[in-house]
Amino acid sequence: MSARTPESARDIPEATVARLPVYLRALITLADEGTATCSSEELATAAGVNSAKLRKDLSYLGSYGTRGVGYDVEYLRYQIAREIGVTQDWPVVIVGIGNLGHALANYSGFRSRGFRVVALLDADPVRQAEVVAGIDVRSFDDLDRIVVEHGVSIGVIATPAVAAQDVADRMVAAGITSILNFAPGVLTVPEGVDVRKVDLSIELQILAYHEQRKATAGTEDAS
Amino acid sequence: MSARTPESARDIPEATVARLPVYLRALITLADEGTATCSSEELATAAGVNSAKLRKDLSYLGSYGTRGVGYDVEYLRYQIAREIGVTQDWPVVIVGIGNLGHALANYSGFRSRGFRVVALLDADPVRQAEVVAGIDVRSFDDLDRIVVEHGVSIGVIATPAVAAQDVADRMVAAGITSILNFAPGVLTVPEGVDVRKVDLSIELQILAYHEQRKATAGTEDAS
DNA sequence: CTCGTTTTGTTCTCCTGTTCACAAACTCCT
DNA sequence: AGGAGTTTGTGAACAGGAGAACAAAACGAG
Ligand SMILES: NC(=O)c1ccc[n+]([C@@H]2O[C@H](COP(=O)([O-])OP(=O)(O)OC[C@H]3O[C@@H](n4cnc5c(N)ncnc54)[C@H](O)[C@@H]3O)[C@@H](O)[C@H]2O)c1
Ligand SMILES: NC(=O)c1ccc[n+]([C@@H]2O[C@H](COP(=O)([O-])OP(=O)(O)OC[C@H]3O[C@@H](n4cnc5c(N)ncnc54)[C@H](O)[C@@H]3O)[C@@H](O)[C@H]2O)c1
Numbered sequence: 001m002s003a004r005t006p007e008s009a010r011d012i013p014e015a016t017v018a019r020l021p022v023y024l025r026a027l028i029t030l031a032d033e034g035t036a037t038c039s040s041e042e043l044a045t046a047a048g049v050n051s052a053k054l055r056k057d058l059s060y061l062g063s064y065g066t067r068g069v070g071y072d073v074e075y076l077r078y079q080i081a082r083e084i085g086v087t088q089d090w091p092v093v094i095v096g097i098g099n100l101g102h103a104l105a106n107y108s109g110f111r112s113r114g115f116r117v118v119a120l121l122d123a124d125p126v127r128q129a130e131v132v133a134g135i136d137v138r139s140f141d142d143l144d145r146i147v148v149e150h151g152v153s154i155g156v157i158a159t160p161a162v163a164a165q166d167v168a169d170r171m172v173a174a175g176i177t178s179i180l181n182f183a184p185g186v187l188t189v190p191e192g193v194d195v196r197k198v199d200l201s202i203e204l205q206i207l208a209y210h211e212q213r214k215a216t217a218g219t220e221d222a223s
Numbered sequence: 224m225s226a227r228t229p230e231s232a233r234d235i236p237e238a239t240v241a242r243l244p245v246y247l248r249a250l251i252t253l254a255d256e257g258t259a260t261c262s263s264e265e266l267a268t269a270a271g272v273n274s275a276k277l278r279k280d281l282s283y284l285g286s287y288g289t290r291g292v293g294y295d296v297e298y299l300r301y302q303i304a305r306e307i308g309v310t311q312d313w314p315v316v317i318v319g320i321g322n323l324g325h326a327l328a329n330y331s332g333f334r335s336r337g338f339r340v341v342a343l344l345d346a347d348p349v350r351q352a353e354v355v356a357g358i359d360v361r362s363f364d365d366l367d368r369i370v371v372e373h374g375v376s377i378g379v380i381a382t383p384a385v386a387a388q389d390v391a392d393r394m395v396a397a398g399i400t401s402i403l404n405f406a407p408g409v410l411t412v413p414e415g416v417d418v419r420k421v422d423l424s425i426e427l428q429i430l431a432y433h434e435q436r437k438a439t440a441g442t443e444d445a446s
Numbered sequence: 447c448t449c450g451t452t453t454t455g456t457t458c459t460c461c462t463g464t465t466c467a468c469a470a471a472c473t474c475c476t
Numbered sequence: 477a478g479g480a481g482t483t484t485g486t487g488a489a490c491a492g493g494a495g496a497a498c499a500a501a502a503c504g505a506g
Contacts, residue, residue: 015463021428025407039483048409052465059485067484068472084428085435092427099326104423106322109407113424114431153434154427177437178430180423184248184332186271194433196426200327200403201336203419204315204377205244205307207401208337210417211376212308214400238493262453275495282455290454291502 012083016057020080022047023054027077039070086114091150093176095167096159097122097130097137100182104158105133118150123163140170147174154178161185168195235306239280243303245270246277250300262293309337314373316399318390319382320345320353320360323405327381328356341373346386363393370397377401384408391418 012020026046030038040058044051058064058071064079065071081087092115094104104110105120120132123140130137138146146152155176157167164183171179172193181187181197189195235243249269253261263281267274281287281294287302288294304310315338317327327333328343343355346363353360361369369375378399380390387406394402395416404410404420412418 013463017429017432018425020432021422021425022409024428025424026409029408040485041483046409048411050465052467053463055483055485056464063485065484066472067470068474068482070483083432085431086428090427090431090434099329103322103326107423109424110427113428115424115427154430178434180426180430185252186245186249186269188271192437194430196430198421198423198426199244200330200421201248201332201338202241202244203403203421204313204333204338205247205309205336206240207377207403207417207419208308208313209240209243209306211313211401214415236493264453273495275497276493278454279456279494286455288454289502290500291452291504293453 012060016060017084019047019049019053019057020084022049023057024077024080024084024086027073027080031073031077035073037070038073040065043071081114084114089114089116090154091116091118091152092154092156093117093119093121093143093146093152094156094158095121095140095143095171096157096163096183097127097132098158098160101158102132104156105135115154118152119146121146123159140167143170144174147176152176154180157181157183157187159183235283239283242270242272242276242280243307245272246280247300247303247307247309250296250303254296254300258296260293261296263288266294304337307337312337312339313377314339314341314375315377315379316340316342316344316366316369316375317379317381318344318363318366318394319380319386319406320350320355321381321383324381325355327379328358338377341375342369344369346382363390366393367397370399375399377403380404380406380410382406 023043026043030043030046040051040055044054047054061079061083064076078087092110094101094117097105097120101120101122105117110117117135119142120135120137121140121143122128122137128137128139153176155171155178157164157179159167161183164181164185165187168179168181168187168189172189177192178194179187179189181195184199184201187195187197246266249266253266253269263274263278267277270277284302284306287299312334315333317324317340320328320343324343324345328340333340340358342365343358343360344363344366345351345360351360351362376399378394378401380387380402382390384406387404387408388410391402391404391410391412395412400415401417402410402412404418407422407424410418410420
């Protein structure tokens with residue numbers, strides 16, 4: 001309401017935002033291999049997309065390439081990281097330390113990609129006796145305190161589906177504004193809170209649909 | 224294979240395919256609650272989508288509703304399950320029984336949603352001594368035999384990123400034509416093989432981007 | 447049987463995202 | 477310096493999906 005975000009608030013299309021992390025990862029791989037410079041064609045191949053799409057995506061961030069040359073890997077990597085917001089770590093809490101929660105807590109890719117697990121929470125007192133990946137599992141009731149203490153704005157839900165909505169409500173009440181949900185089902189949250197869901201069954205069912213089509217494709221049109 | 228579905232070669236838009244599993248789950252929930260009939264409005268709410276979109280999606284499958292009344296929950300549920308191809312179970316193999324592989328193997332949602340884990344494979348001999356979720360972990364070299372034996376067409380990759388492409392190649396060679404990949408990075412597969420990826424870091428980075436925007440929205444214009 | 451009510455199935459419009467194609471900008475070689 | 481060869485950045489056409497709106501169909505009341 002105070003201002004009309006002068007120039008930096010370019011709005012990047014959602015589809016582009018979803019691909020920036022892919023480009024970032026490809027750039028990190030290239031940098032690790034010692035590549036100093038790359039063309040849009042090379043980067044696009046590494047990221048598994050069309051080069052025109054890649055260039056258009058990058059053009060939303062600014063003109064960070066050099067015509068006739070390509071992109072400086074380190075420079076572009078930094079620019080994308082800055083645009084995404086992962087130049088420093090985001091604190092994250094994980095709720096529901098069961099099968100999946102354990103795997104997530106042990107996942108090293110968290111730290112290396114701009115996130116830091118500051119707390120593991122579970123409603124089950126038995127779980128709270130555990131230490132997972134060097135972090136104490138604490139009571140779900142500690143949520144509010146932890147959120148304030150660490151300035152957490154991102155929460156991960158790995159509880160059974162039946163508890164997910166309640167956990168989400170508590171997270172929102174505590175001040176969390178972004179949720180990654182692994183439990184199946186639809187979460188309802190207030191305006192201004194972002195939810196992304198990861199649903200294994202849905203992914204498999206999409207594969208099954210296409211698989212079924214492949215199977216019937218030959219038998220289907222007998223003329 | 225004689226089930227020829229008179230007019231079934233309709234091609235359903237990809238966006239619709241991705242939502243059908245959501246509708247299916249919502250219908251199962253409604254059925255469990257004892258609901259016999261529902262309107263597009265109710266079902267749309269339960270699935271978290273717009274009712275016009277829901278109706279349009281369902282119209283690709285056929286006319287399974289009754290005007291003035293709504294949809295028969297059980298009937299529509301069956302029709303969607305049939306369209307997706309989950310009226311009977313698909314055999315699935317999981318490769319890479321580490322942190323994540325354990326969680327996946329123990330995931331009960333598999334069986335209840337049209338999939339059956341027929342084998343757990345790992346390259347590490349130490350892992351092969353284990354029994355996870357009542358299933359022996361076997362050598363990755365058994366892949367070909369298992370695929371043939373059970374008619375597997377869907378494979379899940381939960382190995383480290385560095386091994387993922389190799390595992391994918393072996394899967395394709397063995398006859399698998401749909402892959403769900405949890406390892407970060409881009410997989411290259413031949414034409415006709417479907418790959419879907421689930422990437423935790425990407426999801427979190429997308430949340431981080433929006434989170435950053437929320438944070439700077441108010442403070443941005445000091446120019 | 448007819449009318450009013452409800453709700454689907456579909457059409458039409460709008461918007462987002464993808465891809466093509468090319469001018470502009472840069473490098474290198476002579 | 478100038479020209480040939482590259483490669484970016486972007487305008488414009490195209491494709492696909494979202495949502496509003498409404499006619500067609502079913503049902504129930506009188
Ligand atoms: N395991 C998988 O591979 C997998 C895959 C896809 C989706 N999921 C989904 O992820 C979720 C977790 O799966 P899981 O296999 O880890 O289940 P799980 O039962 O092993 O673990 C759930 C954990 O959540 C805790 N919990 C329950 N209610 C809670 C609450 N109100 N507040 C805080 N903690 C609570 C439980 O104490 C338990 O430790 C489920 O919704 C499941 O459908 C799991
Ligand atoms: N743990 C998580 O929560 C999580 C989250 C997101 C993504 N991931 C990704 O999922 C993958 C697995 O993660 P994890 O934490 O389970 O790792 P992990 O190291 O615990 O397990 C990997 C397993 O794969 C096996 N393996 C290695 N090479 C193999 C090969 N060529 N063939 C067959 N098996 C092989 C190893 O023996 C090991 O058991 C990684 O790529 C990781 O980036 C994990």
